[in-house]
Every structure is written in C-alpha cells, then in structure tokens.
Amino acid sequence: MQVTMTVNGEAVTREIEGRLLLVHFLRDTLGLTGTHWGCDTSNCGTCVVLMDGEPVKSCTVLAAMAGGHEIRTVEGLAAGGELDPVQRGFMNCHGLQCGFCTPGMMMTARALLDRNPDPTEHEIREAISGQICRCTGYKNIVESIRWAATDAAGTRTTLEPVEAQSVGSAS
Amino acid sequence: MTTVAEPQTARETAFVDNDRHPVGHGRMLRKEDPRFVRGRGHYLDDVQLPGMLHLAILRSPLAHAKITAIDITAAQAHPRVKLVVTGAMLAEKNLAWMPTLSNDVQAVLATDKVRFQGQEVAFVVAEDRYAARDALELIDVTYEELRPVIDARHALDPDAPVIRDDLKDKKDNHIFDWETGDKDATEKVFAAADVVVTQDMVYPRVHPAPMETCGAVADYDPIDGKLTLWSTTQAPHAHRTLYAIVAGLPEHKIRVISPDIGGGFGNKVPIYPGYVCAIVGSLLTGKPVKWMEDRSENLTSTSFARDYVMHGEIAATKDGKILAIRTHVLADHGAFNGQAAPVKYPAGFFGVFCGSYDLEAAYAHQTAVYTNKAPGGVAYACSFRITEAVYLVERMVDCLAFELGMDPVELRRKNLLRPEQFPYTTKTGWVFDSGNYQATLDEALRIAGYDELRREQAAKRERGELMGIGVSTFTEAVGAGPRKDMDILGLGMNDGCELRIHPTGKATVRLSVQTQGQGHETTFAQIVGEELGIPPADIEVVHGDTDQTPFGLGTYGSRSTPVSGAAAALVARKIRDKARIIASGMLEVSVADLEWDKGSFQVAGDPGKAVTIQQIAMRAHGAGDLPQGLEGGLDAEVCYNPSNLTYPNGAYICVVDVDPGTGKVTVRRFIAVDDCGTRINPMIIEGQVHGGLADGIGMALMEMISFDEDGNCLSGSLMDYLLPTALEVPAFETGFTVTPSPHHPIGAKGVGESATVGSPPAVVNAVIDALRPFGVRHVDMPLTPSRVWEAMQGTVQPPI
Numbered sequence: 022m023q024v025t026m027t028v029n030g031e032a033v034t035r036e037i038e039g040r041l042l043l044v045h046f047l048r049d050t051l052g053l054t055g056t057h058w059g060c061d062t063s064n065c066g067t068c069v070v071l072m073d074g075e076p077v078k079s080c081t082v083l084a085a086m087a088g089g090h091e092i093r094t095v096e097g098l099a100a101g102g103e104l105d106p107v108q109r110g111f112m113n114c115h116g117l118q119c120g121f122c123t124p125g126m127m128m129t130a131r132a133l134l135d136r137n138p139d140p141t142e143h144e145i146r147e148a149i150s151g152q153i154c155r156c157t158g159y160k161n162i163v164e165s166i167r168w169a170a171t172d173a174a175g176t177r178t179t180l181e182p183v184e185a186q187s188v189g190s191a192s
Numbered sequence: 193m194t195t196v197a198e199p200q201t202a203r204e205t206a207f208v209d210n211d212r213h214p215v216g217h218g219r220m221l222r223k224e225d226p227r228f229v230r231g232r233g234h235y236l237d238d239v240q241l242p243g244m245l246h247l248a249i250l251r252s253p254l255a256h257a258k259i260t261a262i263d264i265t266a267a268q269a270h271p272r273v274k275l276v277v278t279g280a281m282l283a284e285k286n287l288a289w290m291p292t293l294s295n296d297v298q299a300v301l302a303t304d305k306v307r308f309q310g311q312e313v314a315f316v317v318a319e320d321r322y323a324a325r326d327a328l329e330l331i332d333v334t335y336e337e338l339r340p341v342i343d344a345r346h347a348l349d350p351d352a353p354v355i356r357d358d359l360k361d362k363k364d365n366h367i368f369d370w371e372t373g374d375k376d377a378t379e380k381v382f383a384a385a386d387v388v389v390t391q392d393m394v395y396p397r398v399h400p401a402p403m404e405t406c407g408a409v410a411d412y413d414p415i416d417g418k419l420t421l422w423s424t425t426q427a428p429h430a431h432r433t434l435y436a437i438v439a440g441l442p443e444h445k446i447r448v449i450s451p452d453i454g455g456g457f458g459n460k461v462p463i464y465p466g467y468v469c470a471i472v473g474s475l476l477t478g479k480p481v482k483w484m485e486d487r488s489e490n491l492t493s494t495s496f497a498r499d500y501v502m503h504g505e506i507a508a509t510k511d512g513k514i515l516a517i518r519t520h521v522l523a524d525h526g527a528f529n530g531q532a533a534p535v536k537y538p539a540g541f542f543g544v545f546c547g548s549y550d551l552e553a554a555y556a557h558q559t560a561v562y563t564n565k566a567p568g569g570v571a572y573a574c575s576f577r578i579t580e581a582v583y584l585v586e587r588m589v590d591c592l593a594f595e596l597g598m599d600p601v602e603l604r605r606k607n608l609l610r611p612e613q614f615p616y617t618t619k620t621g622w623v624f625d626s627g628n629y630q631a632t633l634d635e636a637l638r639i640a641g642y643d644e645l646r647r648e649q650a651a652k653r654e655r656g657e658l659m660g661i662g663v664s665t666f667t668e669a670v671g672a673g674p675r676k677d678m679d680i681l682g683l684g685m686n687d688g689c690e691l692r693i694h695p696t697g698k699a700t701v702r703l704s705v706q707t708q709g710q711g712h713e714t715t716f717a718q719i720v721g722e723e724l725g726i727p728p729a730d731i732e733v734v735h736g737d738t739d740q741t742p743f744g745l746g747t748y749g750s751r752s753t754p755v756s757g758a759a760a761a762l763v764a765r766k767i768r769d770k771a772r773i774i775a776s777g778m779l780e781v782s783v784a785d786l787e788w789d790k791g792s793f794q795v796a797g798d799p800g801k802a803v804t805i806q807q808i809a810m811r812a813h814g815a816g817d818l819p820q821g822l823e824g825g826l827d828a829e830v831c832y833n834p835s836n837l838t839y840p841n842g843a844y845i846c847v848v849d850v851d852p853g854t855g856k857v858t859v860r861r862f863i864a865v866d867d868c869g870t871r872i873n874p875m876i877i878e879g880q881v882h883g884g885l886a887d888g889i890g891m892a893l894m895e896m897i898s899f900d901e902d903g904n905c906l907s908g909s910l911m912d913y914l915l916p917t918a919l920e921v922p923a924f925e926t927g928f929t930v931t932p933s934p935h936h937p938i939g940a941k942g943v944g945e946s947a948t949v950g951s952p953p954a955v956v957n958a959v960i961d962a963l964r965p966f967g968v969r970h971v972d973m974p975l976t977p978s979r980v981w982e983a984m985q986g987t988v989q990p991p992i
Binding site (some may be wrong): 038040041045048052053054055056057058059060061062064065067094095096098099104108109111112113115117118119120121122123124127142145146147149150151152153154155156157158159160161162163 | 221222224225226228229230231232233234235237238240321322400401402403404405452453454455457486487488708709710711875876878879880881882883884885886887909910911915917918919921923924
C-alpha cells in the first residue's frame with residue numbers, strides 16, 4: 022500500500038507493507054535512526070515521536086495510521102540549525118548518558134513545553150513517566166526540561182549546577 | 193592520605209568552558225552529547241550495510257525438554273528466506289557449543305535438549321526483519337518434555353533431574369563449592385559471643401535491562417578472509433579473542449566494533465549465541481547479517497543478576513561491638529555457568545562481605561547449582577557480586593541493631609573502620625586501600641538532617657503514620673585487577689591506553705575500554721588534559737574498535753577509571769618525560785633545570801624562557817636534530833597492571849513513607865555521599881550515582897525475574913518486569929568526601945556501580961524501619977505493596 026505523511030516538514034510518499042510499524046518506517050525506510058526502539062509493548066518510550074504535536078509511541082503506531090499526519094522526530098527538533106532549548110537543556114544539565122532514551126525524552130519534553138511553558142517538577146515527572154531511562158535516575162532529565170523552560174530564555178548566562186547551594190553536597 | 197569533606201577547588205561546583213579550559217579535571221559538559229541530542233548517535237541497529245540480511249532466532253517455549261525432531265522445510269521454502277540453521281547443522285561444523293566466561297560451555301543452538309525457556313533452537317536469515325520473524329513460525333520442533341529444576345534449593349535433591357547431561361559423567365546439578373575466611377576461628381568467636389543474630393534472605397533474580405537490547409551485525413569478506421563484527425559489547429577485545437578460539441578464525445582477521453551502546457550494566461559483557469549465529473549467517477550467505485533481539489528475548493535469555501539464597505549470621509557483644517559475620521549462600525547460575533568473573537573468583541568478589549567494619553573473624557561458604565533458567569549471574573552493575581555481599585552485611589547489621597535496640601547509625605559508627613587502620617586487610621584477605629568512613633557518614637547525616645528526621649518519625653508514629661529511615665555504609669572493591677590474581681579465561685585483566693600527540697599539539701587517545709554512557713570521550717580527555725595541559729577539546733578519544741585500540745578487557749566492574757584511567761595518566765606522563773628532554777634541547781638547558789607548569793616547560797627561575805607542549809610536539813615531528821638518542825614523534829602506549837583493587841565507599845540514607853492501608857512504599861528522600869577518591873568530572877560522577885540509585889530503588893521495590901513451577905518466565909516484558917520511572921524515584925541528594933587511592937596514579941577509585949551496590953539495603957532498611965510498629969525484622973525484596981502489606985499482617989513469605 023502507499024502512504025503519504027509529513028515528516029519533519031517534508032512530504033514523503035512510500036510503498037509499504039500494511040503491517041509496517043511507524044518506528045521501522047522512520048528508521049529503516051527513511052533512514053531517520055534518531056528514533057529508537059526498545060520494548061515492543063509501549064512501556065519504554067525510546068520510540069516517542071510527535072504526531073500532530075502530540076507524543077506517540079511509534080512502536081505501536083502503524084506507518085499506515087500516520088498517513089495524512091504530521092510527524093516530528095528528533096532530527097526535526099533543531100530549527101534552521103539552531104538547537105531547540107530542550108536539546109541545549111539536556112546537554113547543559115547532563116540529562117543524558119548513553120543517549121538511547123534521549124530522543125524520546127526530548128520529544129515528550131517539547132510537547133509538554135508547547136502546552137505548558139512553565140511546568141513544575143511534578144508535572145515534568147508525570148509527563149515523562151511513560152518512558153524509561155536506565156542511566157540518569159531522571160533527576161537531570163527533570164533539570165534539563167526545567168532549564169529549557171526557564172534558562173533557555175537567557176535569564177541565566179553562565180551555567181551553574183542547580184544543586185550547588187551547599188558545600189560538599191548537591192540536592 | 194587525606195580526606196576532603198569540602199570541594200578542593202571551585203572546579204567542584206563551577207562549570208568550566210569546554211573550548212578554552214586549559215586543564216583537565218573539573219565539571220565539564222560532555223563531548224559526546226552534541227551528536228546524541230541531534231539523534232546522531234550510532235547504535236547497533238543503526239548499522240546499515242549494502243545487501244544486509246536479517247536474522248531471527250527461534251527459542252524454546254519449554255524450560256527442559258528433549259528435542260526429538262526439527263522440520264525446517266517450510267521455513268526454507270519461504271520466498272524471502274535465505275538460510276535456516278539448526279543445532280545439528282552447527283554441530284557438523286563443530287560450532288554448536290561455545291565456551292562461557294566461566295570455563296563452562298553453552299549451546300549456541302540446542303542439539304540434544306533445551307535447558308531453559310528462551311534457549312536458542314534455530315535461526316533464520318531473511319531479506320528483512322519481518323520476513324525472518326514470519327519464517328520462525330514455519331519451523332516445527334517436536335519436544336519431549338522433561339521435569340525442570342526451578343527452585344535452586346531442590347537442585348541437589350537426589351531425585352533432581354540432571355540438567356547438564358552434556359557434560360561427561362555429570363550426575364547432579366552441582367557447579368562448585370567455594371569458601372573464604374577462617375571457619376574454625378569464626379566458630380570460636382560465635383560460640384563465645386553475647387549476641388548472635390541469624391537471618392535468611394533472598395536476593396531475587398533481577399535483570400539489567402538496558403534500553404538498547406543486544407545485537408550484532410556480522411560482515412565476512414570471503415576474499416581477504418576478514419570478519420567485521422559490530423556488536424553490543426562492553427569488552428570488544430576479549431570478545432575478539434574468544435571468537436578466534438570458538439570459530440577458529442585468525443585473530444588479526446577479526447575486527448570487533450562496539451558502536452554507541454545504549455546502556456550495558458553488565459548485560460553486554462558475555463558472548464551470546466545470537467552473536468555467533470550472526471557470524472555463522474554471514475559466513476554461510478556471504479552477506480552482512482544483522483541480529484537484533486527484542487525485549488522479550490533480552491529479558492528471558494540474556495545475562496540476569498543475583499539469584500542468591502543467603503543465610504546470614506552476625507555475632508556481637510551486648511553493647512554492640514560486631515565480632516564476626518558468617519554466611520552460607522546458595523547461588524542459582526541457571527542452565528550454563530555463564531557468569532563473567534575472574535577465574536580464581538567463582539563467587540566474584542562476594543568475599544568483601546565483611547563490609548566496612550572491623551571484625552575479629554569472618555567466614556562464607558557458597559554452593560552454586562544449575563537450574564533450568566537463563567544463564568548469567570554477574571551483571572546489573574554488581575561489581576562482581578559485591579551487590580549481594582553489601583546487601584547481606586548491611587541487612588545483618590540492621591538486624592543486629594533491631595535485636596540490640598540500638599540506633600543503626602550508632603551501631604555502625606561504633607564498628608566502622610577508622611582512618612588510621614588503612615591499608616586494612618579484611619578477615620577474608622582484601623586489602624582496603626584508603627577511606628575515612630566516619631567522615632563520609634557524617635556528611636550524609638548532615639545533609640539528611642538525621643536527628644530531625646528521627647524526631648519527625650517519632651511524631652508520626654504517635655499518629656499511626658509509617659515513616660522509615662534506612663542507612664547503608666558500604667565499601668566497594670573495583671578496578672580488577674592485578675594480573676597475578678585476576679584473569680578471565682586466561683586473559684589478564686589489564687588495560688591499555690595509547691596516546692599520540694600530533695604535530696600541531698592536538699592529541700588522540702585510544703582506549704581498550706568501552707563506554708556505554710559513562711562519558712569516556714569526556715573523562716579520558718580530561719585525564720590526559722590534566723597531565724599534559726592540552727585542552728580536552730583538543731583531545732579525541734577513540735574506543736570500541738579492536739582495529740583502532742590497544743588490547744584490554746573492557747568496561748565492567750567499574751574498572752575503566754581504575755585501570756584504563758591509570759593507563760591514560762601514565763601514558764601522558766611518559767609523553768611528558770619525553771617532552772621534557774625535547775624541551776631541554778629547545779631551550780638549551782639541562783632537563784634538571786626545567787619546571788613543568790601545566791602545558792609548558794620553563795627554565796627554573798626564568799619563567800620567560802619556556803616552550804609549550806604544542807611547540808614541543810611540532811619539534812618532535814619537525815625538522816632539526818633532537819637531543820641525542822631520542823626518536824622523533826610524540827607517541828606512547830601503556831598497559832596498566834593495577835597493584836591492588838580500589839575501594840570506593842559511601843554512606844547512604846533513604847527516607848520512606850509506607851501507606852498503612854495499601855503497603856505502598858514512597859521513597860521521599862535519598863541522600864548519597866560517595867567517596868570515589870579523586871573526582872575527575874563531578875557532573876559525570878553525580879549522574880552515575882543518580883542512575884545507580886534508581887537501579888537500587890527499582891530492585892528493592894519492584895524488580896524481579898520470576899518463574900512458575902514449570903519454568904515459564906513470568907517477567908518477559910516491561911509490562912511484567914517493572915522498572916522505575918520518574919514518578920518512583922525522588923530528586924536525589926548527593927554529597928562527597930575525597931580520600932584518594934594511594935596506589936592509583938591520580939588517586940581515582942571508580943564510581944560507576946557504587947550506587948547500585950549501596951542503595952538496595954538502604955531502601956530495605958528504611959522500609960523495615962517504617963514497619964517497626966509491627967515488629968517486622970526482615971522482608972525480602974521486592975518490597976511491592978502486596979508484600980509489604982503481608983509483612984504488616986505477619987504472613988509474608990520469601991519471593992522464591
């Protein structure tokens with residue numbers, strides 16, 4: 022069957038098997054390997070992309086179902102070569118280690134900030150609670166998203182660890 | 193030896209500029225992140241080669257069964273299938289079995305019988321991954337079911353079925369018995385002690401479950417006979433040597449590439465049958481072949497962790513001086529002994545179960561058995577079984593505190609090793625290099641506000657609320673290891689580092705260890721930068737490719753910084769020594785008159801007369817004579833043999849609230865103070881600690897690979913094997929003390945697994961503390977709401 026969708030602002034049309042998953046369409050058919058695959062069961066969220074601005078787990082969306090929709094992946098996060106504040110936040114706050122869950126986490130963060138530009142820590146934790154990270158213990162992911170919400174505006178020019186308020190400790 | 197409880201310099205807390213930073217150590221953003229945040233990481237499944245085929249593995253649905261027939265004709269007839277292979281076909285090529293890292297053998301594909309659910313039975317190579325999966329459905333295997341052995345406690349029963357009848361003359365399921373310490377001396381101390389507390393405990397089977405599952409792409413070139421294997425491995429060099437042995441391929445014709453790895457945690461240390469299948473698939477088809485397992489395959493067939501049934505005993509005086517610890521452990525190794533541990537240490541480093549305390553005697557005995565479960569054992573950031581050892585001792589100390597009616601902090605303080613006792617030899621022969629355990633504990637208590645927490649708890653108890661405070665003061669042993677004692681399959685556990693300073697003063701560092709998220713591309717540039725005064729931005733770190741890097745055993749057991757990190761510092765110093773001679777020629781003074789000032793040599797007493805390392809590099813490669821006897825170039829290589837392990841320590845405090853109605857545990861706070869010696873990049877250290885704490889909370893509260901009595905794995909997906917999300921863990925609070933390792937060139941001790949090792953007992957101790965009104969002294973992990981609720985009713989049973 023033939024499917025047509027918009028991926029990162031570009032219209033794409035491809036001949037596909039009806040059962041092809043969106044994650045495999047993006048990765049294998051289009052070569053957009055920034056979106057990862059991790060579990061098959063919608064539990065891990067490494068495959069999260071935005072469909073019409075909403076996070077979806079692309080391992081449980083058929084490519085055919087994405088027909089006619091707008092898909093945005095990590096490759097489409099930076100606009101005009103300028104990194105998204107979320108991307109800068111993850112680098113600045115050490116929000117990633119192995120980097121495997123990172124694209125999915127950043128897409129969810131983008132969607133959260135689009136509808137709630139100033140989320141609380143709990144709102145951030147809830148937003149990413151359908152996704153798993155095995156490296157960071159989430160703390161710095163939360164900080165990264167907070168950074169994108171607040172500091173990316175340029176209010177803080179030098180990078181200071183948020184947690185450095187007391188000697189010898191970080192909380 | 194000094195312990196620093198405050199930052200040595202501003203670099204602990206202030207970020208440094210990546211581009212202009214002139215020295216190495218300090219809080220620095222990671223060099224690898226720009227590619228990751230753009231989705232430009234290059235993981236195994238991102239490898240695409242022209243003409244590449246896809247491999248899928250048929251796995252056993254049964255835990256223990258004879259294979260009586262396999263019919264592959266329908267699968268072979270599938271129009272998109274290129275190859276179908278069974279164990280019998282591998283046996284013809286002498287490839288049906290492969291050695292494990294523990295000197296056992298493991299079936300690549302089952303020939304005679306299957307020994308665990310999920311075991312590899314056949315594989316298909318097809319044009320795409322969907323077709324390969326389709327064809328698995330077309331393979332017809334006839335099994336004759338056998339009684340499985342699932343409970344390790346019955347593995348040695350006289351009537352237990354023999355799992356490993358492939359081994360010559362094997363008549364039972366026994367693997368090894370191991371002991372350490374002085375049995376008789378320990379018995380004497382126990383016999384005379386005022387107080388003896390015993391406790392049975394289970395450390396359930398858990399799984400590292402990295403976000404990226406395991407996989408490989410094999411590409412055999414029949415013209416020049418070279419095999420290139422991309423694989424998810426933490427130990428590319430060790431794997432290459434083993435492939436040379438298993439497949440009979442010449443080692444120089446094998447190139448193992450470990451690309452970006454999506455988390456390892458020990459899961460990617462062993463060689464899995466799938467890797468060998470991919471190699472065979474490429475050899476037989478002449479095409480590149482990719483195998484990428486799914487999550488269910490990862491959870492049911494790859495290396496698990498723990499699965500220890502422990503009986504602990506602790507002896508003490510009535511005023512709380514701990515005298516001795518004794519334990520017997522039953523270890524479930526699954527169907528093949530595939531744990532990755534140094535040969536002389538079949539129980540890994542469990543021998544450090546004496547903990548952080550000054551004992552008079554200690555003794556441990558362990559029995560390891562086969563069961564019809566997946567093989568493995570050493571994984572999940574366990575530092576070669578120290579996770580189990582620390583859990584045992586830290587739980588036993590709390591059980592003792594319970595019986596003595598003492599505060600667990602007070603009891604620990606009374607027994608912790610004192611700074612002047614280092615180097616300290618434990619009763620089981622481990623030589624702890626350095627530490628200041630009281631300082632570390634004090635810092636944790638300060639951050640936690642311990643006394644205030646206890647007051648809050650007392651007030652809450654009055655109101656019937658269940659709040660718990662748990663403590664763990666642990667010692668790790670990492671950086672394996674000295675070659676006189678430690679090898680894996682005969683390969684010494686040393687690691688190399690090669691350093692090239694290019695003519696313009698930029699550098700390339702090549703490592704034998706392999707990052708899986710630890711940030712080696714940053715940390716190792718910082719180590720070299722600190723030694724040579726070259727900005728880390730000017731230093732490229734190369735790793736994960738056997739054709740490009742020196743030999744070494746790879747990254748696990750928190751060994752990268754203790755071993756390769758030492759090699760990196762030493763190789764930089766070797767370069768500096770040569771640079772000094774070149775500088776003496778350039779400045780026309782004797783080497784004795786030169787002083788090093790991070791990045792340049794200057795004439796003593798005349799700082800205006802100096803040459804930079806960059807100028808020296810150009811001279812080393814350029815025209816003109818060098819001082820007599822000196823070769824051109826500025827390159828060096830070191831293979832580091834550690835004289836001892838390093839012994840990081842920590843003090844952890846966990847605060848929980850337990851819902852009295854449902855048994856649900858909420859981790860409200862977690863305070864972790866770590867001493868990993870010299871801190872190279874505090875940001876990366878904190879990040880690693882955060883990750884390990886989440887692991888520990890997961891293990892303590894949620895995670896368990898369980899089986900039914902037929903050997904069906906009940907935890908084969910992430911719907912059933914629960915991992916913590918952002919809602920189950922708190923905003924961690926970290927702190928540190930610094931007690932450098934006296935024998936490591938830069939005093940660093942390694943930190944990658946400290947939090948995974950130290951946190952589970954802190955969480956469990958906190959929950960038990962919360963349950964104090966119910967008189968509960970111990971509950972086994974995982975502390976799920978139902979198990980905690982049962983504990984309140986007095987009906988809880990061990991999880992296995």
